Amino acid sequence: MTVNVHTPEQIELVRNRARSIGEMFFNRVKETPHREAFRYPDADENWHSLTWAETGDHVTRLAAGLVSLGIGAEERVAIASGTRYEWIFADLAINAAGGATTTVYPTTVAGDVAYILADSGSKIVFAEDDEQIAKLVEQKAELPAVEKVVTFDGATDGDWIIGLDDLEKLGEAYLSEHPDIVTERVAATEPSSLATLIYTSGTTGRPKGVRLSHDGWTFEGASVASQGILSVEDLEFRWLPMAHSFGKVLLCTQLQIGFAAAIDGRVPRIVDNLAVVKPTFMGAAPRIFEKAYGRVVGMMEEEGGVKLKLFRWAEKVGLEHSRLVRAGKPVPKALAIQHGIADKLVFSKVRDRFGGRVRFFISGAAALSSDVAEWFHAAGVLILEGYGLTETSAGAFVNHPDRFKLGTVGHPFPDVEVKIAGDGEILIKGPNVMLGYHNLEAASASALVDGGWLATGDIGEIDAEGFLRITDRKKDLFKTSGGKYVAPSHVEGVFKGVCPLASQMIVHGNDRNFCSALITLDPDAVAMWAESHGKSGQSYTDIVLSPEMEKVVDGYVKELNSKLNQWETIKKWAILPNDLSVEGGEITPSLKVKRKVVEEKYADILNGFYA
Structure with missing residues (x-):
């Protein structure tokens, strides 16, 4: 069963979405040109900002540069890099040129890089640095389709390998003769056009390329925006791999709403960056929350004595307060006073570790321990768990700050249908479902069943209020x-x-x-x-x-x-x-x-x- 929790206004916003990522991006540039778009650190850990107008100029030149190098509609361009603002510029430029992005994790070994690039038919590769370039050089004989490498930080050779600035200059020259080329490419891109090829990191055998459309991504951005939980005034800290679908959803949501994002993919820097950036929200994998929980509790246990006793008392008060609030029951006056003291002495310090301004976190990519989620809620930190797969352009379900249930992944996005098969498997249908697996017809047919329902491989149940609870992976039970x-x-x-x-x-x-x-x-x-x-x-x-x-x-x-x-x-x-x-x-x-x-x-x- 599916419980409808969406208003007509939410559904209208989702159904009147942009036709493509390029259109969505340039709409944003036009609407809020002078607002901050991205923030990024330099080598000395000083942060710099770019407006939407500045971003639009860079992306336009890069897109024209790709066109000048021969990229046509739905032709693939790969990005082999960690998360940084240049990754985002490259991705937006690829889509604005009418091409499709092939994502490659920077940790991927050379043999798998060669397989992904060959299977996708990628013609150009954005390579982060010399380490990524070395993989391409090592496998060059296996990559006849790769005509050009564009590097962010690596050494260039003026021929096969050029720099990002070089690509912008090519684009600038091309625009002088074809000033409307990017506008024309964006207009020619259909909602059903291929936007992204994400290769799932399979546990056995070769990874499968998931074909995702512009329509799926614009749907994701509009769907999260329709929840009404984010505004143009928000500030996101984004560290998640942009090669992962969760990172792309955050980008599409940003394009739809217009908030600024601070970008730094270095995982060891997350806590330090949060203190500097002071974001209002962040998306993360559960391991980040488990690690933070373990660190706080571990520090208190090692401290011992009076501090540990105070911490344990605050935990007990916080959990009791949290359970009453979540159950919609009144909080006794004595408990409310105790909670105020616990919050001032203990929980406020936990929140300060995340910069002190976080309204909520969004957790996805794997299951979050409900005990850890409850502990954070007791500390005044709300973690909204969501659910989806690469095959659903990431998001399909999410909890809402005013309508959440810990231990569940919330309600479906507008226009997403869900049903539970006889064996407990979750089946999903909606605009965000993939086009299929690249070059794998049999695998596509087994995943997309009964007229477009995606067999997720996850076991779950829907409660009377429409919240979805994931039990486990079907293959892991x-x-x-x-x-x-x-x-x-x-x-x-x-x-x-x-x-x-x-x-x-x-x-x-x-x-x-x-x-x-x-x-x-x-x-x-x-x-x-x-x-x-x-x-x-x-x-x-x-x-x-x-x-x-x-x-x-x-x-x-x-x-x-x-x-x-x-x-x-x-x-x-x-x-x-x-x-x-x-x-x-x-x-x-x-x-x-x-x-x-x-x-x-x-x-x-x-x-x-x-x-």
Whole structure:
């Protein structure tokens, strides 16, 4: 069932959206030319601003430059770079020229880069630096279609490799003879035209290219805008990979509404940047919130004494207050007074870590622990969880500040339909659903069923108020040899809520007679713990594998088991000597665990649990 929560005004806004990303962008430039569009740091960590008019000029020249190099309608241009304002300029220019962006994560190995570029038929590649250029040079023989490389920071050769400034100069020269070329290309772009090819980071085999239209992206921007939760006065901090669909949704929402965005994709700089930028909202993957939660709780536990007692008292008061507010029940006067004290002494300091102005965060890309979400709400930090896939242009569901339910992903966007199949799989239909997989007809046919319904591969349920709750990935659900089904992400989420040291937990047990787990610990939390336990200076591996740490984690596993059904409990577990990483191929750039990769890599440990 789907509960309709949208007003006629919301639906009208969505249905009267721009025809293309190019039209949406130039509409924004025309409407608010002198407002700030983007903010970015230089090498000395000083921040600089660009207006929409300045951005429009850059994008127009870059788009004309691409046309001068022969880019035609729906022809692919790749971007191999981390998140930075130049990524966004390149992407907008590609779409304004009528082309389609192929996204490449900067962590992608050379062989996979060659596969993506060849499969997509990309003719031009924007390469961030010498590291990305080296991959292209190494695979050049496999890339006959790549005619030109445009680099942001790398060395140029004046021929195959040119700089971003060089492309702008080509565009400027082309515009002097064809002044209306970009306007003409934007007008010629249809809503159904290909805008983006995003290659999913598959856990097995080659990644699949997801074909996403202009119509899907303009729908996303208009849909988020229709929620009425953001305005032109907001300031976003954007660190998410622009190569991920979540990053593109944030960009399209910005084009629709016109707020400014501070751009810096360096994950280690997130906390420092938040303090400087002081954003009003941010989109993030759950790992960022879990890490922040673990750091705050860990610091208090290491502090001990009176400060820890005060913190625990504030937590208790905050959670009691949060539960009453979310249930729509009155808050007793005594509790309200206590909450005011707790907020002043404890929770305000938590909010200050995020710059002090955040109205809410938007969490997506993976499941957020409901315990972590509740803890943040108790601290006065609202995390609105949403849901979607690359195949739905990212967003399909989201909670609303005035209408949310923790542990759910909210209601569907306007004009998005949802139903639950007989086996519990979530099926989605709407303007944001992909055109199909690139060069993969059979895979497209199996994903798009019964006249355009997308089979998401996720298991879920819709409650009486229309909120969608995700249970797990269909392929991740497993049955023990005793015949009991286990949703590993549920168990893992509970663990992250009880263990502030946790980075990842991978629950295992398919066809086994009990559940086991591999555990990794957060390096920052481990360093903090080591300092107060006489182990500072020791290696991460020595600390996490020490008997003292094993005893600490054992206590958290016992606490976890007390919250689970008997068949879900973790009977055996091991701490891994290293945290999972993108570079190690164990997690995706959007910080999702590649479960099969981890299980294969540590098969000896897992098999040993059952020997």
